[in-house]
Amino acid sequence: MDMAETNRGFFIHLQDKKAVVTEQEIPMPVVGPDDVLVAVSGASVNPVDLKRAASGDQQVMGFDTVGRVVRTGANVSGFSAGQKVFFAGEGQRQGSFARYQSVTSKLVVATPRGFESTFLASLPLTGITAWELLFEKMGYTASAGANHGQVLLVINGAGGVGSILTQLAKWSGLTVVATASPKNFDWLTANGVDHALDYHQDLTTAYQALNLAAPTGVAILYQPVPYAQVAADLVAYFGHVGSIVEPSGPLALAPLKNKSASFDFEYMSAKTDAGVNVASQGAILQQLADLLQSGAIRPTATRTFPVLTTETLTEGLHTLQAGHAVGKLTFHVGNLQ
Structure with missing residues (x-):
């Protein structure tokens, strides 16, 4: 796949307890031998984004990712460039509020057919x-x-x-x-x-x-x-x-x-934080994908923003902060589907 020349990411800060979002150029993610580099096409907000921002975490947030494989590490098999995949990311690495994201292949699953990226983005973390x-x-x-x-x-x-x-x-x-x-x-x-x-x-x-x-x-x-x-x-x-x-x-x-x-x-990031039984989360997401494909479950996106910007991400986070959000708020990211 062709890649943009630069990566850009969104950062969340709290000012007077309200979410403030900024965008800036960031380095391209490092792709280790067991990693998959993805061009992000769908993302979602979660309360954990706000909690980590409140703790002073300065990394790019976002724990739901849908995207297309750009390249894989030397030890990775089963994924090819251009393949549509999704995953819940690792807590200690750059998240999905960016153009590109790198993640261990243990978490990555091919997407079920027939679903938009923004609907699929409602599923991984939750x-x-x-x-x-x-x-x-x-x-x-x-x-x-x-x-x-x-x-x-x-x-x-x-x-x-x-x-x-x-x-x-x-x-x-x-x-x-x-x-x-x-x-x-x-x-x-x-x-x-x-x-x-x-x-x-x-x-x-x-x-x-x-x-x-x-x-x-x-x-x-x-x-x-x-x-x-x-x-x-x-x-x-x-x-x-x-x-x-x-x-x-x-x-x-x-x-x-x-x-x-x-x-x-229950805390989803505990496995990746501790490096314990990480592959189980890819296996769980595969089972969820199979259930979604069969119609046993359905996506839970209730509002989709057509583009991820500082304004739309701020609006989504403020909706979460107001409480009583129903389902998931998702975003289309970049130019891919």
């Missing part, structure tokens, strides 16, 4: 996060219909992770209960939720009114502190409570002890 939480941390079986008869309660079912986690839960046979604002109940239903609960209402009372068995899992996809006590009260004996959000204070987990229930944190 899909892998949801898969790891459900099937690695919470112990559910990753197979169609395998968890029939069990109930999963999802707090914040309409967000980025929630919108794909509920689909995977339904595919795997779980009865899915999820909270959201009533205006988003149709979105929940479209993404596999059997029972939608108004998050403004008392969660314990609302759940008990459903006359369902105790949930074997409670996935807290929002700040866990306000929900830890009710999750511990509702979860079944020997069940799991899981979260993807760093707590803002102490968690009320004592009720889990006498139920022999567990609390699980």
Whole structure:
């Protein structure tokens, strides 16, 4: 593939707690012997972009990438120049808010046919996060219909992770209960939720009114502190409570002890940060691609920006900062499809 003469990237800073985006020329990524260099065509924003910016991280963010292979390292096989691929990037390397990105080939998967880059960009980070939480941390079986008869309660079912986690839960046979604002109940239903609960209402009372068995899992996809006590009260004996959000204070987990229930944190970048079982994330994304191709799950993009600029990236980040974003916000990057 032909390459532009320079790479350009977008940097996120916080000013008075609001996201500010700048663009500048950056070096072309180093392509190691096990790496794939990609010309980026689709990207997405995630809350982790803001969290890392708040911590002072100065690298180019972006953890969802769709693009075309430019070249591969000496040890890489199975990918060719011009091939369309996607992946969730490595936490310690330059991200997708740039023209070009280099990543270990262990994470890279050929895209399923028939999907625009901007729709595919909604899947990698949230899909892998949801898969790891459900099937690695919470112990559910990753197979169609395998968890029939069990109930999963999802707090914040309409967000980025929630919108794909509920689909995977339904595919795997779980009865899915999820909270959201009533205006988003149709979105929940479209993404596999059997029972939608108004998050403004008392969660314990609302759940008990459903006359369902105790949930074997409670996935807290929002700040866990306000929900830890009710999750511990509702979860079944020997069940799991899981979260993807760093707590803002102490968690009320004592009720889990006498139920022999567990609390699980999920952080997608932990594997690449530690260099442990990295290839599993490429394998998970391949399974997600297969499910997408078969129609078992669907993309979760709710708004697509036609071009990635400082203005559009700022707008997307401000939408995340305002809270209550539904699904994923994605961007077309560069001139490729």
